[in-house]
Amino acid sequence: MVQQGLPKRAHIVSSPSWNKLRKPVQANDENNVRRKRAICISVFVLVALLMFIFMGIVFSTDLPEIDEQEDGEEDETTEEPQSLRTECSVICSDISDPRKLTNTLKYLLHSSYLKNSCGGESDYGLTFRDVIFPNSTLSQGWLNFSISVSNLQIRNCSLTSILPGAFKSDQFTNTTELILDSNRISSLTGSAFEGLSSLKYLSILNNRNLTMINIDVFSTVARTLRHIKIQYTLNNPELVYNLTGTTKLWMLETVDFSFNPITNLKSGSLSGLVKPERIYFHGCELQHIESNLFDIPAQNLKEIHLQNNKLTSLPEEIFQSVFHNNISAVIYLSENPWHCSCDFSWFKHVMESYSILLSNNPPLVCKSPEWNAEKQIRDAEFCSDSVISNETDSGKSYSFTLMPVT
Template sequence: MESRRLIETRCSASGNHVYWFRYSECGRRERCCRLRGPKGRDSFPSRADRPRGENTSVYGQPLGLPQHSKVKMILKKCVKILFITIISLSVLENYPTKPKKDPIKGNCSSKDFGVVCDGVNVNDLTSILEKEVQNFTNGKGYIEHLTIKDLFVENKTLAQNWIDTKSFRILNLSIEAPKIGKIENSAFEGYVFEELNSLSLVSLNISTLEEGTFKGLQFLKVILIKRSEIHQIKKNVLRGMAQNLTKLYVEEMICPLDIYNLIGTIPLPNLTTVTIINNNIESIKNDTFCHVKNVEIVQLYSNKIEDIGCGNFHTKSLKLLDLSSNNLNTLEPCIFFNHSLFGINGSLFVSNNEWSCNCDLYWLKQLRAAVKTIDDPKCASHSNKSFENVIFCKKESSGDKTKGWRLIGLIAWTNFKIFTMNDAR
């Protein structure tokens, strides 16, 4: 039987009828109420006998419960919620949880080509290397090749003394760590880096390369920066290694690259190879290569270059210049004076560009016919035909239009003869 609570009250509207109201759980907040008629059955009052009042509905149903009933219901709900909460907390407290796993610690191991450290925390790196120093150095006191992958650093910063030891030195170092977002000044200064010959920085997310980033690497000869997101390169960034650096490689950089700040602000007397490829470079400013007096190989292919300033490549030591696979459509003849590109061992690559074969570029056609050290460029403006198959100027045979270009060809030929004699000696 459904439990019911009866409330009897006398209706002021009819006076001689007793109304009783039944409250049962027809719904959470629904109230059931009926009028007890003269025959003892539940029925609705007639329209004339329906009570009217502030606290009754059209059927004699109270609009709300008495105040004490409301309070009692609220208290019951609060007790119920409190009881459920206590039970839940006690169950969760006694529930067996899985033990927390310690973070995976990386390790360092000896490979054929050197030592590889993978997934190591920077705070543990020195102790790990010192523990195995005899195995890693073969008793020589130095690690010939150290490769570090996925290095974990605090605040994404490679700080000073991140390898702090005097037990060994490193000769060649490669770092591939996307979690590194900043390299502090003098991060490579210290006993362990004093004889470093080569440094590779791969897949870093560095906002800025500061001037003092490579301080302490005075004996460094080779540096490679590859697949890194470097937003800004400050001037004189290579100052710390300027005197002994011989090879510079910058490849597949994500952000636009200004190579003037990299090599155009300080003398690099021993730099012989510059390889800057597969980057986002639109132009090469004047005098970018003015401080690399002894450079022999310059590779600038696949860089989206559209313009090259005149004050570049003015060196007699240059033997290979690769400008292929860019967006060049013309070149100034002043770029190619005073170097040995046109000697026996010289090579100039300018193919796979958008060359506009007109009078402004006619000098390059003459130069190519004279020295034979230039590859086979095509004319984008003439359905990719070779230079020799295209008439650059309508009056190519006229001395008026080609006098200047013939002079350039004569100068190039003279340089070719001079350097040929020097090579023969």
């Protein structure tokens, strides 16, 4: 039997065979034996403890080297965006007096914490939340500090206008991300984004006061801008045209105009796109789309989102450019009240011919006419006659043909 808690080499054996072999000894001799055993056990316990301590030191010194090696390997393949460096972020919030804004920024941007965390040459992520700017406006020289801003967020600040030259300074040369959510911006001029020579991502959400956009609003960022997200903001199809229909946007990959209350899209509204990948008009209350809206370079196109609108039909040639130039794009059209009459029968054949390109998940369902209501488009009877037969009170039967009405 092995005594618990003892090293393997210091166990005590107690068995009948040992008792038979053991010779009688004097009391003093037994005490000596016990002392020797105790000393032996203590030595082995001490040795075991030392070994564990030594192993812990070895592992604690090796682990950082492994971590550093992994970090080094990761750096070779991926570059961490500056905007994700939370240790270099400055957040200003809940400043209702514009006169206090400058003093607050001065304190934050010159604090010893930021100097120690970011270093003198680092870019900053700068966020304003619930802050009132002077005259609710961004004017030239509004950020009068010698810093470099990589990520600028102005959220829920009641901002109404961006004056020419607001970003035309060295502070914004390296800005790659601009977020202007939940403000009251009423117009965007052609020089609104001048100076943002590195801008890649623009977000404008919930700016319902925006009624005027200049046709060359993106002219100064046309060769850098990659993603735009403008939602709950546009209420006029002309604004869509002015954003993406005039200036050639050479690098723009993602256009997200979802959840804007616009009922129609005119031809040429996307003609400024050079190599788009994803286009979103999800939940926009769309009722009509002109036929050549998607006559755009489609080689890189991956997704078109038109679901959750009020579309009842589509022009027959609307996706011809996509079908002819791209076999991997997916078009989403679900949650629309499709009118499955004879005039729309062509779409059923398109679904059968281009089933890979037209997503049927969730299924496309007819809303009208009555004989096709709640049927999936692929199962609907678009042009077949319906024969209704009834029996009169006299027992005679009659029949008539009900032609589908478009």
